[in-house]
Amino acid sequence: xxxxxxxxxxxxxxxxxxxxxxxxxxxxxxxxxxxxxxxxxxxxxxxxxxxxxxxxxxxxxxxxxxxxxxxxxxxxxxxxxxxxxxxxxxxxxxxxxxxxxxxxxxxxxxxxxxxxxxxxxxxxxxxxxxxxxxxxxxxxxxxxxxxxxxxxxxxxxxxxxxxxxxxxxxxxxxxxxxxxxxxxxxxxxxxxxxxxxxxxxxxxxxxxxxxxxxxxxxxxxxxxxxxxxxxxxxxxxxxxxxxxxxxxxxxxxxxxxxxxxxxxxxxxxxxxxxxxxxxxxxxxxxxxxxxxxxxxxxxxxxxxxxxxxxxxxxxxxxxxxxxxxxxxxxxxxxxxxxxxxxxxxxxxxxxxxxxxxxxxxxxxxxxxxxxxxxxxxxxxxxxxxxxxxxxxxxxxxxxxxxxxxxxxxxxxxxxxxxxxxxxxxxxxxxxxxxxxxxxxxxxxxxxxxxxxxxxxxxxxxxxxxxxxxxxxxxxxxxxxxxxxxxxxxxxxxxxxxxxxxxxxxxxxxxxxxxxxxxxxxxxxxxxxxxxxxxxxxxxxxxxxx
Numbered sequence: 001x002x003x004x005x006x007x008x009x010x011x012x013x014x015x016x017x018x019x020x021x022x023x024x025x026x027x028x029x030x031x032x033x034x035x036x037x038x039x040x041x042x043x044x045x046x047x048x049x050x051x052x053x054x055x056x057x058x059x060x061x062x063x064x065x066x067x068x069x070x071x072x073x074x075x076x077x078x079x080x081x082x083x084x085x086x087x088x089x090x091x092x093x094x095x096x097x098x099x100x101x102x103x104x105x106x107x108x109x110x111x112x113x114x115x116x117x118x119x120x121x122x123x124x125x126x127x128x129x130x131x132x133x134x135x136x137x138x139x140x141x142x143x144x145x146x147x148x149x150x151x152x153x154x155x156x157x158x159x160x161x162x163x164x165x166x167x168x169x170x171x172x173x174x175x176x177x178x179x180x181x182x183x184x185x186x187x188x189x190x191x192x193x194x195x196x197x198x199x200x201x202x203x204x205x206x207x208x209x210x211x212x213x214x215x216x217x218x219x220x221x222x223x224x225x226x227x228x229x230x231x232x233x234x235x236x237x238x239x240x241x242x243x244x245x246x247x248x249x250x251x252x253x254x255x256x257x258x259x260x261x262x263x264x265x266x267x268x269x270x271x272x273x274x275x276x277x278x279x280x281x282x283x284x285x286x287x288x289x290x291x292x293x294x295x296x297x298x299x300x301x302x303x304x305x306x307x308x309x310x311x312x313x314x315x316x317x318x319x320x321x322x323x324x325x326x327x328x329x330x331x332x333x334x335x336x337x338x339x340x341x342x343x344x345x346x347x348x349x350x351x352x353x354x355x356x357x358x359x360x361x362x363x364x365x366x367x368x369x370x371x372x373x374x375x376x377x378x379x380x381x382x383x384x385x386x387x388x389x390x391x392x393x394x395x396x397x398x399x400x401x402x403x404x405x406x407x408x409x410x411x412x413x414x415x416x417x418x419x420x421x422x423x424x425x426x427x428x429x430x431x432x433x434x435x436x437x438x439x440x441x442x443x444x445x446x447x448x449x450x451x452x453x454x455x456x457x458x459x460x461x462x463x464x465x466x467x468x469x470x471x472x473x474x475x476x477x478x479x480x481x482x483x484x485x486x487x488x489x490x491x492x493x494x495x496x497x498x499x500x501x502x503x504x505x506x507x508x509x510x511x512x513x514x515x516x517x518x519x520x521x522x523x524x525x526x527x528x529x530x531x532x533x534x535x536x537x538x539x540x541x542x543x544x545x
Contacts, residue, residue: 085481085488088126088241093486095236096121100295101229104288112286115294122291123484124230125540126237127245128252129495129520130478131204133544135211136253139202139499142213142408143515145401146200147503150218152395153382154194154373157185159394163385164376166465167436173346174379174436176355180362181372187363195268195337195369196503197221197261198378199519202408203496206476212410214473214496218370218378219344223539224257224500225295227519231255231541251544257500257517258295259303264502264512265296266304268367269336271506277336279308280328280366282316284342293341309333313343313354320357326365337367344375380434384468387412411471415456415464424469425450432470445472477525482538495522495540518542 096102101122104111108118153159161178168175199221201214231252238249265279279300281293297308311319311330320330328335338361342348349355362372376382385391387409392402413420424431428449435442444452456463480493498519504512521537 084244088237089481089483089486089488091240092124092126092233092237093121093483095233096124096229099229099232100291101226101233102291103226104290106288112288112290115290119291121486122226123482123538124226124233125520125522125538126234126481126483127247128231128234128541128543129480129493129522130543130545131495131497131520135202135204135497136542136544138211138408139200139497139518140515141404142200143198143499143501144503144513145396145405146216147196147198147501147513149386149392149395149405150196150198150216150374150377151194151503151505153377153386154371156395157181157373159385160373160376160382164379164381166462167379167381170462170466171436173349174381176349177372177376180359181376183359184362184372189363191368191371191373192507193268193271193367194371194374194503194505195264195367196374196501197224197264197339197369197516198501198503199498200501201496201498203473203475203494205410205473207474211408212471212473213408214410215380216378216383217498218374220341221498221500222289222341223292223519224261224517225292226289226539227541228255228258228295228517230520230539234541234543247543253518253542253544255517255541257519258299260500260502260514260516262296262299262303264504264516265300265337265339265369266306267511268369268504269304269306271504271511272336272367274327274334274336277334279306279337279339280316280330280333280335281308281310282338282340282342282361283310283312284348285312285314287341308339313348313357314351316360317353317357320360322360322364326363328361328364328366335364335366337369338364339369340375379436380468381414381436384412384414384470410473411469413469415453415467415469417469420469421453421457425453428453430472432472434468434470435466480522482524492525493522494525495520496537497542 101124102119103122105118105120111118160181164174164178168178196218199217201217202211203214204211231254234252235249238245238247238252242249269277269279279297281297283290283293287293293310297310300306300308309330316330320328322328328338343354343358349358358372361368368374370378387406392405396402396405411420415421424433429446431449433444433449433452435444452467456467475494475496477492477494480491482489482491482493498521500516500518502512502514502516504510518541520540520542522540523537
C-alpha cells in the first residue's frame with residue numbers, strides 16, 4: 001500500500017516515446033510455463049469504455065518516435081545534445097520547486113518534522129512513460145468494481161476472520177488487527193458511513209500482454225498530491241519541448257487525484273453532519289512525504305472549507321477520548337473523518353500506546369478511512385483468497401463483472417498448495433514470495449524464494465501461513481533518464497500503473513464510486529521492489545499511445 005515517502009527519483013524517459021523495449025536483464029528463459037495447468041483467470045468478456053479518458057485527453061495524431069536506442073527529437077537520427085538535455089532538466093527542476101513538487105531532504109534531520117525546512121525537489125520523470133490506451137481503459141474500468149468488492153468483502157466478518165485465521169498465529173501485526181475487528185463485532189459496531197480511498201497497482205506482462213494486478217491498497221494510498229503535479233509537469237515540458245521531442249502534451253491524461261480524494265473526504269465530512277468537526281490525518285512522527293499530504297489538506301480547506309488536523313497515534317492516545325455518544329474528540333476538536341496516512345506497518349505500533357489509539361478510533365462514530373475491516377481486505381492473504389475459483393462469485397453477482405475482475409488476477413497461491421510450492425522451489429525466478437507487509441522492501445525474489453521456502457518447511461510450524469506466492473510479472477523495459485539531486489543517469493526501467501479510486505457509502509446509498517486519478521511509478525529494471533516511499537521507485541506519469 002502507498003505509504004509515506006523516502007527519497008524519490010526523477011525519470012527522464014527517452015522511452016516515453018517508443019513502445020517499451022523487451023527486457024534484456026533479469027528475465028529468466030521460460031521453456032515451460034508452470035502456470036499453464038493451474039486455474040489462474042477466467043475469460044474476460046468485454047471492455048467497457050472508460051469515461052475518464054474522454055474528459056481528460058484525446059490522443060494526438062502524432063505518432064511515437066520509433067527509435068529506442070537513444071532519446072531523439074522527433075524520431076530523427078540525431079541524438080539530443082547534452083546542452084539541450086541540460087536545459088530541459090533545469091527547466092523541470094525549476095518548475096518542481098515553484099509548484100511544490102518537493103519532499104524532505106534526508107540529510108536534514110528536521111526535514112521530516114518541521115514544514116518548510118530541508119525541502120528538496122521530488123525527483124520525477126521529465127517525460128512520461130508510454131502506455132497503450134487499451135490497458136488504460138481496462139484499469140480505469142476496474143476501479144469502481146474493486147471499490148464495490150472491497151465494501152462487500154468488508155461486511156463478511158466470517159470470511160475475513162476465517163481467511164486470516166492461520167496468518168494471525170504467525171503474524172502478530174495481522175493478529176492485532178483481527179483482535180480489534182473481533183472487538184468491534186462483539187460490540188455490534190456498524191460503520192454506516194464507509195469511506196475508501198484506494199489504489200490498485202498493475203503491470204503489463206511482456207510474455208502474455210496481459211494487465212495484471214500487483215496489489216490493492218486500502219490504507220494510506222499515497223502520492224495523490226505529488227502524482228497530480230507530475231502530470232502537470234509533463235504537460236508543461238511537452239508544451240515547451242514537445243516539437244523537439246516528437247511528443248504531444250495532449251497524450252498525457254490529466255491527473256485529478258488530489259482533487260478527487262479531497263472531494264471524497266469533504267463529502268464524508270458532510271455526511272457525518274457536524275459542521276464544527278474536523279478531518280484528522282493520522283501521520284507518522286517523522287514524515288518526509290508530508291507535502292504530498294499537505295497538498296490534500298490544502299485542497300480540502302481551500303475548495304471545500306473543511307479544516308484538518310495532523311496527529312500521530314501516540315498523540316491520539318494521550319489527547320483523544322470518545323464521548324458517550326461516540327464522538328471522537330482530540331485536542332478539543334470533534335473528529336468527523338479519520339484519514340490514515342500511518343498505521344499500515346508494525347513500525348507504526350512500537351508500543352501499546354499506538355494500539356490503544358487505533359482501538360479508540362475504531363470504537364468511535366467517526367468515519368474511518370479505512371475502517372479496520374477495509375484495512376483487512378487489503379491484506380495479501382485476502383487478495384490471494386479472492387483469486388481462488390468461485391470466491392468472487394460470493395461477493396459479485398454480475399457475471400461480466402466477475403470476468404472483468406478475474407482477468408487481471410495473476411497467479412496467487414497459499415503455501416499449503418504443495419504442487420505450486422514444489423514448482424516455486426524448482427523455478428523460484430518465476431515467483432514472488434510476499435509477506436503480510438506494506439510499504440516496499442518486504443517481498444522475496446529469485447533464489448531467496450527457494451531458500452525461504454526450504455526454511456519455512458524445515459521449521460514445520462504455521463510459518464508458511466505468513467506468506468503467499470504470486471506469479472512474477474515481467475514487464476518490458478525502456479531507456480530512461482533518472483534524475484536524482486539534479487543529476488541525470490541513464491538506466492533501463494520498468495513501470496507500474498496505480499489507479500486511484502474513491503468510494504463513499506452511507507447505509508444503502510452509494511454516494512461516490514469512481515476512478516480518481518492515477519500514479520505511475522518507474523524503477524530501474526534490475527530492482528525487484530517498486531515502492532517510491534521505500535526508495536525503490538520514482539514518480540512518473542502516463543503517455544497514452
